[in-house]
Amino acid sequence: MQRKIFAVGDSHSRRCFENHPQIADSRVLAGHNKLDGKTAFNIERHEKKLMRILTPLQDKELIFCFGEVDVRLHIKYKHEQLGVAVEELIAGTAKKYISYVARLRKQGYRIHVFNVVPTGDFLGDDAEKWKKGLQYPFTATYKERKHYTELLNAAYAANCEELQVPFIDIYQNLVDETGKRKKELVFDFAHLDNSCADFVMDSYFKG
Numbered sequence: 551m552q553r554k555i556f557a558v559g560d561s562h563s564r565r566c567f568e569n570h571p572q573i574a575d576s577r578v579l580a581g582h583n584k585l586d587g588k589t590a591f592n593i594e595r596h597e598k599k600l601m602r603i604l605t606p607l608q609d610k611e612l613i614f615c616f617g618e619v620d621v622r623l624h625i626k627y628k629h630e631q632l633g634v635a636v637e638e639l640i641a642g643t644a645k646k647y648i649s650y651v652a653r654l655r656k657q658g659y660r661i662h663v664f665n666v667v668p669t670g671d672f673l674g675d676d677a678e679k680w681k682k683g684l685q686y687p688f689t690a691t692y693k694e695r696k697h698y699t700e701l702l703n704a705a706y707a708a709n710c711e712e713l714q715v716p717f718i719d720i721y722q723n724l725v726d727e728t729g730k731r732k733k734e735l736v737f738d739f740a741h742l743d744n745s746c747a748d749f750v751m752d753s754y755f756k757g
Contacts, residue, residue, distance in 0.1 A: 555755065556607055557747075558600070559615030561586045562667050565737050566615065566746035572755075573613070573747045579603050589624050590616035590647035608658050613718065613750070614651060617643075617666035617706070618740070621698045626689035640698060644705030652713040662716040662754075665703050667746070668724050668731045669695040670739050677739050696729060720749040 553574045557567035564583050567575040576583045584599045593600065593616055604612070620643055629636050651661050671692045672681060690698065703721055710717035724742060726732050737743040 555611045555613065557613040557615055557664075558603055559585055559613075559664070560588055560619055562618055562741060563613070563615035563664075565741035566664075566667065566744060567613070568744055570744050570747040572751055576603070579607070585616075587619055588616065589620045589643075591620055591624060591643045593647060594650045604654070604659055610660065611755070612659060612661045613664050614661050615664045616647065617702055618669070618699075621666060621669060621690070621695050621702060622740075623689055625698050626694060630689070636698065637701065640701045641705055644702060644709050648706060648709035648713055648715055652715050655715060662718050663706055663710055664750075665706065665717070665719045665721045666699050667742055668721065668729075669699055670731060670736070672739050681739075718750055718754050720746070720753055723749045723753070 553572060555573045556579055557563040557573055557575050558579065559576065561583060563576045563585070565575075567573045568577065569575075576585065580603050584603065585593075585596065588596055625636060625639050625643070628634065628639050648663065651663055655661055669692065672678075703719065707717055707719060709715070724732060724735060724746065731742065735742045735745050
């Protein structure tokens with residue numbers, strides 16, 4: 551395979567980068583997405599699956615894509631279960647995730663952290679049917695998810711700067727003036743299409 555950049559992560563690592571001429575998505579790496587549905591908070595727990603993907607790619611540039619599942623399900627659930635403030639949970643998620651990435655980078659893996667993608671608003675009958683078919687229930691409203699996403703991206707940025715982990719932040723390219731996902735980029739209720747990869751190449755890996 552000629553491509554030198556590989557996206558690894560949850561389902562967004564596939565949809566945001568699939569069938570792109572310069573970035574290979576996780577389905578190409580593993581035959582199917584072995585990390586679909588995994589959270590940033592718990593990714594270290596799935597290290598065995600992760601290393602099966604990473605080990606052959608030590609000489610490649612890697613884009614890690616995790617966090618949307620935390621926003622959609624994990625953060626609000628833990629807030630209600632434990633009574634811990636959302637802001638504290640988000641800060642802890644970012645610190646745990648980026649610290650783990652930093653350790654992997656020290657092992658030689660050239661990982662770049664991708665921003666959490668903007669959340670969908672999931673409106674309409676078709677969206678409701680889709681939600682009912684998910685393995686895990688929704689826990690946060692659209693307004694909450696949007697707020698969590700923005701907080702988590704800011705926390706990623708701060709932790710990446712502190713630990714010298716490269717951070718790919720193209721979030722503003724993905725939302726309109728109201729902060730919603732740009733309609734022309736929407737793939738489905740949860741995902742954006744591989745226009746994300748074009749933005750990454752144009753603004754981050756350019757030259």
